[in-house]
Amino acid sequence: MIALLIAIPLAFAFASIPHERLGRYFLPFAALFNLVCLFFFMQPEQILEIGKWPAAYGIVLVLDSVSYPFLIFVNLLILLMSLSATLENRYGTLMLVLTAAVNGIILTGDFFNSFVFLEIISVIAYIVAAHKDNALGAFKYLIFGGIGGTMYLIGAVSVYIKAGTLNMAYASFITDPLAVPIICIFFLITFLVELKVLPLGLWAPDVYSNGSSFTPVALGSIVTVSLVYLFSRIFLNIFDLPSPELVGILAMVSIIFAELGALKQKNLGRALSFATISGISTVVAALSIQETEVVSAAYFYLFNDVISKFILFTLSAYLGKRGFKSNKTAGIAFTFASLSVIGFPMFAGFWAKYYLLKALFQVDSYALPAVILIAAVIEAGYLIRWNIDLWYKDEEESVLEHGKDTENEEGIESIEEIDDFVPFGAQVVTLILALTLVVIGFMPNLIHDQTMNIANNVLDFRPYFDLILRGGM
Amino acid sequence: MMRRVWAILVAGVFLYFLIAQFLPIIPDFGNADMFLRVSFDIISKSTTSNYNVVEFKKSKDLEDGSANVVTSIVANYRAFDTLGEVTVLFCAAIGVGILASVLKPKRKIEFEEHRVLRISTGIIFPLILLFGVYIFIHGHLSPGGGFPGGTTIALGVLLLMLSNNEFKVTPVAKHIEQVAGAGYVVIGLMGLAIGGVFLMNFLPTGVVGNLFSGGVVPIVYILIGFKVGAELSSVVSDLREG
């Protein structure tokens, strides 16, 4: 039954080849099917041994209380993206395969299988990054990502020769004490590249700023959530993080440089991409501390960051150089999202920063809170400046300027031709997400209980291994 | 100049890490201890039963029937990985198609016409096709399988393109690719319907070493062979002209 989460979107993808537009229409149905299956037909704590081969010999798919919330979140994001983005050519087919691959990388319990799904995600990411004539940025990403994938492969094979099997649960019983840190360094390089920690994350500004309505959302929200899950699974559950202090320092340096980089950007897309680097580096820095409260706060921060960036990137792609005067709903959503990123009270971001700082003070860590506060101040600086610029932008000149380079290909002759440059689907989705941020701002316990549950389960290895040893149902 | 210094530094640090730290933890070349590894049971085809010695042309109705042990891993024990691999090629082919179709000037790489090449291609091309088909039909009996077989077929198509400038890969290739890919998922779903688990082997496995043995494995490899051949042909054709 669990395998249907991967097989059905894949079947949809193969079925959408005959006609170019089919993929775009199949995508919401595939995401909806996954969500219905997850909510009504599957409960956590079950595994599936593919082909009925026992766990160490074959591949297992694991649905436990850590992967279940991540699956729901990711499929929800895909459903929202399918409504808000304009997918042209055959990008709909690629998004269907991305759905299958992202579900696969969260469900799988086998190292080489996760490598294969990681490579599927990477190949789709290179193609999606080249949207809107951005071949140079996509090529840079290809080189970085290719090295990352190769390191992951070396790590997976090293697990095989030390543990005798490729299964994740059995891998934690490697007896050689020298082997585990070295294997983890290989995995760490991959995650530093993919999770955009500078200096290995230098591909991100070029890729995220191509002005496409779905590239930053697909890569920055959907793929990032699944890779944070994989990071937590490998480094918090199965192995231990090698030299967590070094990872923490790298992440903190990355936060500072990303915020400083965002400050002097003139292009909204590039500024937002630096903000994304800083946000995910904060999550990585928090995860490297490996205490329950901190990890739970990191997941809350991830939730807030992913949703706000979804809104910001979608709107910035559609607006181009326009302002908010003629599109008030877009402006409200944009402002709400920026305030949530900064951490204003009444929004989810405030609680994200509050829980993170409180948990960090409890474990006597003072460098990271200082860095987060400095970063918040810089963020406030440039995000508020962008908001003021966009709200007070002169309507006529921005419209005619926008007519030259837009998401829609037609030119604009006069002002009377404009109605909504932001498509209706995108408006609805961004408004819903912005309202979610406000609701969580008033009732943070809805999400905080979930993240505490995840954090408690992910740091404890016993339940995971017992689940796999017990066998499938 | 600075770039070279940087490069030597990075490569040097990495080599030091590999040779000084990584090499000591892996066993010496040739001393792999098979008893500690999963492949010991996979070779003797005894993952769900007790250890039994497998013999060529004598053992019958085992859990997996192919004589080529690598094929049994790729198409039976870890068939899910192969599904992922097929998907990677699929995405790469679609990506090349998308990116080649947005190039603005209609470009085409032309080759010089050569009579000897053209005539000999007419003789060799059917043989190449036949050889490719032989490789993937016998995937469970001899080295090879779907991927090398499909690549050979694509090389034959490349030869045809080199010798004849007017040759085009028709949209039939895209249809073959779609049917073969969907067929693989359908086999997995049939395993789900018949056996209860996705990608289960539901055909009888026969005697190790016969052509009709191995259950679903030859069918899977035939589908993969067609798919890879169609995909690589369309990739080469897209690279040649927009």
Added chain:
Amino acid sequence: MSNIIYYVSFILLGIGIYGIVSQKNLFKQLISLSIIDTAVNIFIVALGYVQGGEAPIYSAITPVANFVDPLPQALVLTAIVIGVGTLALGSILLIHIDEKYGSLDPDEIRDTREVVE
């Protein structure tokens, strides 16, 4: 010195990394990435060697098992195909870059971009 195959693959890895960092031409970076893929594949297959073992196929020559490790060979099968997919994508991206900027050298590309913007 029986580990010489491991040293060969590590040196190839080092050459590949040196190539990516030091070369400016984009096509040379792509070839260096391909060298890295090949080096890792050699390394993985070498990990499975058992002294005196034969190729893992039941046949008239080896009717009873005396094989090298087949699992790394299966992993390499997948890894090679993934490397080919990446190489194909890299090539089409390079064709795009060449069409747009007229060359594959980052210095000339930067000059062309500054003229355009």
